[in-house]
Amino acid sequence: xxxxxxKAVSKAVKENVKAECEKLKSQGxxxxxxxxxxGDDSASQVYVRNKxxxxxxxxxxxxxxxxPASTTQNELNELVDKLNKDSRINGILCQLPLPSxxxxxxxxxxxxxxxxxxxxxxxxxxxIMIGDYNFLPCTPAGVMELIHSTGVDVSGKKAVVMGRSNxxxxxxxxxxxxxxxxxxxxxxxxxxxxxxxREADILIAAIGKAKFVKADMVxxxxxxxxxxxxxxxxxxxxxxxxxxxVKDKCSYITPVPGGVxxxxxxxxxxxxxxxxxxxxxxx
Numbered sequence: 109x110x111x112x113x114x115k116a117v118s119k120a121v122k123e124n125v126k127a128e129c130e131k132l133k134s135q136g137x138x139x140x141x142x143x144x145x146x147g148d149d150s151a152s153q154v155y156v157r158n159k160x161x162x163x164x165x166x167x168x169x170x171x172x173x174x175x176p177a178s179t180t181q182n183e184l185n186e187l188v189d190k191l192n193k194d195s196r197i198n199g200i201l202c203q204l205p206l207p208s209x210x211x212x213x214x215x216x217x218x219x220x221x222x223x224x225x226x227x228x229x230x231x232x233x234x235x236i237m238i239g240d241y242n243f244l245p246c247t248p249a250g251v252m253e254l255i256h257s258t259g260v261d262v263s264g265k266k267a268v269v270m271g272r273s274n275x276x277x278x279x280x281x282x283x284x285x286x287x288x289x290x291x292x293x294x295x296x297x298x299x300x301x302x303x304x305x306r307e308a309d310i311l312i313a314a315i316g317k318a319k320f321v322k323a324d325m326v327x328x329x330x331x332x333x334x335x336x337x338x339x340x341x342x343x344x345x346x347x348x349x350x351x352x353x354v355k356d357k358c359s360y361i362t363p364v365p366g367g368v369x370x371x372x373x374x375x376x377x378x379x380x381x382x383x384x385x386x387x388x389x390x391x
Contacts, residue, residue: 112254115370118374122374140198140380141197143201144175146202181210181211185218188215189218197223199225202215217229225380233274245276246371246375249371252284260310260360267310268291270295280312280314301325305325305326309331313333320348322353332349332354332358332362338364349364
């Protein structure tokens, strides 16, 4: 069993982005990212801080808008409109979840698709479906990078994605399909779940249930990717996979923390770089 080091793979992606950014700067272009944070959700604040730090590391220009929880839909929409028109800003990211009185769908649909570095806009989601896209959602794209880092060829493999969210599960299945995996998606209504997961050469868990996946659900020699970010009974950070139980059964496994987490932000940097190139007509 080998542990897939998300920190190391993430660092390599960021170094590539930084080198590309230097090239763009020599052509008079500095990639710019605007992050909008509404309210004071502590997990969201940590994510936003990490994104700011990554922008600095990669040499990007960045702006942060920390808005009070009482912000109205109209105020939020106006900010998005302003950022859509701002040529220094290539990527716009609105940190989810939003306070309950705000409509995240309305905000996502308002972001210009060419600045939608989260790839949540319906235009970008449709592009991913047909395999002709500018951006990939950050977490699934990060998962693919981690799989590639193992040297395992996805083509022809049976892949099972646990979870069907719009942010991870569905796009994850599409990316695996684009690389010729045979893909099955499971969810809360799936019957005989263990029978399905045990057939997976590549198993991706994104269900938000702490230590749910046990060794008896995993095929011998499988690649196991844990997208979960949960707390165990002692309040310790853990994933959807029971790491200690599963680790001796698989060929590769991601830890939590230090697996998928770092990749998400690196892929956001990659998307912002792509957006800067597209908006400036640079190949």
